[in-house]
Amino acid sequence: MRSRRILVAPINWGLGHATRCIPLIKKLEEKGFTPIIASDGAALELLKKEFPHLKAFELPSYNITYTSRGSLLKWKLLLDSPHILKNIKKEKKATRALVEKLNLHGIISDSRFGVRYKHLPNVFITHQLNVLSGNTTFLSSRIHQEYIRKYDECWVPDAPKRPNLSGFLGHLKKAGENVQYLGILSRFEKNDLERKYHYMVLLSGPEPQRGLLEKILLSRLKSSTKKILFVRGVIDDQPFEQSTPNIEVKNYLFGKELEHALNSSEIIIARSGYTTLMDLAKLEKKAFFIPTPGQFEQEYLAERMMKLGFAPYCDQRYFSLKKLETGENYSGLRDPGFVCDYSRLFSLFQSK
Incomplete structure (x- = not known):
């Protein structure tokens, strides 16, 4: 049958x-x-x-x-x-x-x-x-x-x-x-891997806001001394040119490759979209959220994560390395079970 x-x-x-x-x-x-x-x-x-x-x-x-x-x-x-x-x-x-x-x-x-x-x-x-x-x-x-x-x-x-x-x-x-x-609902599984990156940037969402945040983050992260993986969230096979030695840039990652990168990173910098929250909860990751401007849902979720002590957030206009470092003091996300x-x-x- x-x-x-x-x-x-x-x-x-x-x-x-x-x-x-x-x-x-x-x-x-x-x-x-x-x-x-x-x-x-x-x-x-x-x-x-x-x-x-x-x-x-x-x-x-x-x-x-x-x-x-x-x-x-x-x-x-x-x-x-x-x-x-x-x-x-x-x-x-x-x-x-x-x-x-x-x-x-x-x-x-x-x-x-x-x-x-x-x-x-x-x-x-x-x-x-x-x-x-x-x-x-x-x-x-x-x-x-x-x-x-x-x-x-x-x-x-x-x-x-x-x-x-x-x-x-x-x-x-x-x-x-x-x-x-x-x-x-998450496609990922938690694995205890050796830490390769201190920060991982995971961009997503429609333009022009994805591109605006990309410019802000690349500009302000270039003065960091930490090892950073920067995933642009763009399905494009043309390599992205940038000259900061501690930042490794990928246009996109899929499947097991993305799962491995997330498990190998200490703190994830991302939009506070709900699917991202689910993925990070499944992986029990620390995070720093930057809600999409004007998206009330993402602003609410980011604020809620901070109130619960899971992860901090800020408006993308005011992002700085100093704000990013506060992520160390939060517990990280958890699967409700x-x-x-x-x-x-x-x-x-x-x-x-």
Whole structure:
């Protein structure tokens, strides 16, 4: 009997949504399902590199970009909303075509609102049951929750109770029955390796903010005497030219190579994106966070990590070596320890 085919479709907004789908895709294969990948841009390329043996399809792109001024991000997204709504319609059409072409048995969408089909079990993955947007948080959260209700289940990559990583974002006062918690989703395993780097920079996220932070960090880290690995987060085979002897620059790292580099580093300098938090919690790493300007979610998570004593953070404009050194005084991140029953979770795809 042929295994049941499940579409896994992460949004292409940075690489975090795609990377957190990696352990989920592996679990599907482990439980006898056949995952089929769908995304666009760098997210699709990353998953194709991780799973060259799986079928992969391109979906319409949201073309989400940041502003160079973080304070304008919310308003830019608001102005982009007609384009986003149009793209959701295109996604629905593309999803229907894939269902018919591939005879799918289920759909897992990571933050793609148009990837669902009414005659199949549909799952939506998010760590944001509440969506922070400043003084419009109540409205943005309600709109997001209404979209989530269109799906049979919502899977939240976190622990259901305390301790947890997402805090207010991933926990409602009264969660619906369709909300299931996955525990930490990370493609990495902790290994006790000899320390090769004192600092490792792990950049990610859409432009222009990724590039702006890259310039700031390269400028201010060049006076450090510590051994530094600088991963730019750019899928490009052209070598990056720079002349600071203690800084080793890589455009990107994948899979075991990235896992080895993280395990070999003392302190990770990164955006406070939720997938990054999950990876560092799994690896029990010390960190220094620099939230993306204007992204309320990352600002909240960075502040929460500092309040809990896990890791410090600062605004990218004020980054300095002196601030970075405070990371030594924090405990580092930890896995909350919740273990998901994947056999029970995936039974949804056997029911229709």
